[in-house]
Structure formats: C-alpha cells, structure tokens
Amino acid sequence: GAVVSQHPSWVICKSGTSVKIECRSLDFQATTMFWYRQFPKQSLMLMATSNEGSKATYEQGVEKDKFLINHASLTLSTLTVTSAHPEDSSFYICSAKETFNSPLHFGNGTRLTVT
Amino acid sequence: KQEVTQIPAALSVPEGENLVLNCSFTDSAIYNLQWFRQDPGKGLTSLLLIQSSQREQTSGRLNASLDKSSGRSTLYIAASQPGDSATYLCAVADRGSTLGRLYFGRGTQLTVWP
Numbered sequence: 353g354a355v356v357s358q359h360p361s362w363v364i365c366k367s368g369t370s371v372k373i374e375c376r377s378l379d380f381q382a383t384t385m386f387w388y389r390q391f392p393k394q395s396l397m398l399m400a401t402s403n404e405g406s407k408a409t410y411e412q413g414v415e416k417d418k419f420l421i422n423h424a425s426l427t428l429s430t431l432t433v434t435s436a437h438p439e440d441s442s443f444y445i446c447s448a449k450e451t452f453n454s455p456l457h458f459g460n461g462t463r464l465t466v467t
Numbered sequence: 468k469q470e471v472t473q474i475p476a477a478l479s480v481p482e483g484e485n486l487v488l489n490c491s492f493t494d495s496a497i498y499n500l501q502w503f504r505q506d507p508g509k510g511l512t513s514l515l516l517i518q519s520s521q522r523e524q525t526s527g528r529l530n531a532s533l534d535k536s537s538g539r540s541t542l543y544i545a546a547s548q549p550g551d552s553a554t555y556l557c558a559v560a561d562r563g564s565t566l567g568r569l570y571f572g573r574g575t576q577l578t579v580w581p
Contacts, residue, residue: 358510386568395556395571396511445510447569453498453518456558456569458511 354380356448358459365436365466373431373462375446381426382448386456387419390443399444402429436466469494469561473572480547480579488542488575490557495535498560502531502542505554505574514555515542519562547579 355378365371375385384403388396400416402408402423410416418440420432429448433440445461470493480486490500499518503511515524515531517540523532530543540557554576558569 356510395573396558398568401568443508447511453560455501455513455516456560457513458503460510461508463508 354448354450354455354457356382356446356457356459358446358462360462361460362463363465365464367437367466368435370432370434371436371464373433373444373446373464375429375431375448375459377427377448377450377457380448380450382429382450383426384452385423385429385446385448387421387429387431388445388447390445390461396445399431433464436464438466440464441466469497469559469570471557471559471570471572473555473557473575475575476573477576478578480577482547482549482579482581484547484579485543485545486547486577488544488555488557488577490540490542490572492538492540492559492570494561495538496562497535498562500531500533500540500557500559501569502529502540503556503558505556507554511556544577547577549579549581551579552577 357376359374387399399414400408400410408421423429447456447458472491474489501516502514517524517533528545533540554574556574558571
C-alpha cells in the first residue's frame with residue numbers, strides 16, 4: 353500500500369531556532385500534500401496544502417512566514433518552523449494523495465517540543 | 468464551513484462485542500468520507516474510504532456506511548479485540564473546496580478490554 357514517511361519522528365529544539373520536517377511519499381507520486389497540527393486530545397487542524405511546484409495555500413490564522421512549506425518534487429514536501437517558540441510545541445502530521453479523489457495517506461507524525 | 472462530529476467521544480467495551488461509531492457532517496456536498504485509526508503518538512492509518520456515490524465499504528471486521536443526504540456515516544466493528552483499541556477519526560473531503568481538503572471529527576477513543 354501507499355507509504356508516507358515523515359522525519360524526524362520527534363525533535364526537541366531551543367526557542368528561537370528553526371526546525372525542518374520532511375514528508376516523503378515512498379511508492380507513489382503525490383500531487384498534493386497536506387500539513388496538519390494536532391494538540392492533545394484534539395482533532396487534526398489543517399495548516400496548509402501544498403501542490404508540487406506551486407506555493408502552498410495556508411489556512412486562515414496560520415502564519416506563512418513562520419511555517420514555511422516547500423513542495424519541490426512529487427515525492428517530497430518540507431515544513432520548516434522558523435524561530436520556534438514553546439507554543440509551537442505540538443504534533444505535526446503530513447499527508448499525501450496521488451490524485452484528487454484518492455485516499456489520503458498519513459505519515460507517522462513529528463512530535464516537536466520547543467524549550 | 469463543514470463541521471464533523473463524532474459520537475461517542477469515548478467508548479469502553481469488553482472483548483468480543485460488536486460496536487458502532489457514529490460520524491455526522493453538516494454539508495452533504497462531499498467527494499468522499501474516510502475512516503482512520505490513530506494509535507497514541509502516531510500518525511493515521513486509513514481504514515476505509517467511501518466515495519460519495521457509494522453506500523458502504525467493508526474490510527475484514529470493519530464495515531462503514533454512508534448516508535450522504537442525512538450527513539451521516541457509521542463504522543461498524545465486529546467481534547472487537549483489544550488490538551482494536553485506538554482513536555477512530557472520520558474525515559470528509561469537501562466538495563466546496565477545489566483542493567479536496569479533509570475536515571476531521573475529534574474522534575472516538577475506543578478501549579477494548581480482555
């Protein structure tokens with residue numbers, strides 16, 4: 353089945369530093385990738401949608417200068433949390449789909465802790 | 468804006484029981500509905516995908532139904548096992564957005580005890 357690999361699975365960083373999270377589709381080409389954020393016991397909140405070769409579309413309230421998304425190829429999207437602060441600590445999950453109406457496949461998530 | 472609600476929020480049952488998880492959504496203009504399983508601290512595993520033209524999908528002990536007109540879906544789990552313990556999320560792909568984005572419910576936390 354379709355596999356989405358997300359790396360790293362967890363990261364601890366100091367306040368003010370930047371962190372990059374990678375999301376790869378291993379056995380299919382992902383025309384669209386989504387980035388979600390999840391707080392404890394809450395559902396997933398969509399942060400942004402990225403299409404290969406074009407700028408990401410951010411949800412209302414998500415700072416595009418803080419959460420930089422790059423979808424440079426059909427198999428890789430990256431999320432960079434710039435100048436991280438403790439309130440950015442969360443569980444970030446990426447997902448990918450091959451075509452518009454395909455099932456959505458998720459990575460295993462990245463637990464970010466900012467100290 | 469699409470809103471997805473899942474009932475119950477939590478469910479605890481003994482092993483062997485058949486159970487039903489409910490999902491409702493406010494806008495029936497959807498492309499599809501997908502059920503996921505999430506284990507603690509992990510990503511999501513896709514269980515079943517129902518296209519808007521379909522009424523149900525089955526995979527092993529799982530059966531999901533979709534009534535688009537009433538905005539409801541149910542996930543039926545037969546002969547539950549402790550390994551089924553997880554949070555179950557439903558999500559709809561909204562037809563109102565050209566991106567086919569998903570709207571998630573908050574999930575049902577299922578515990579199956581031996």
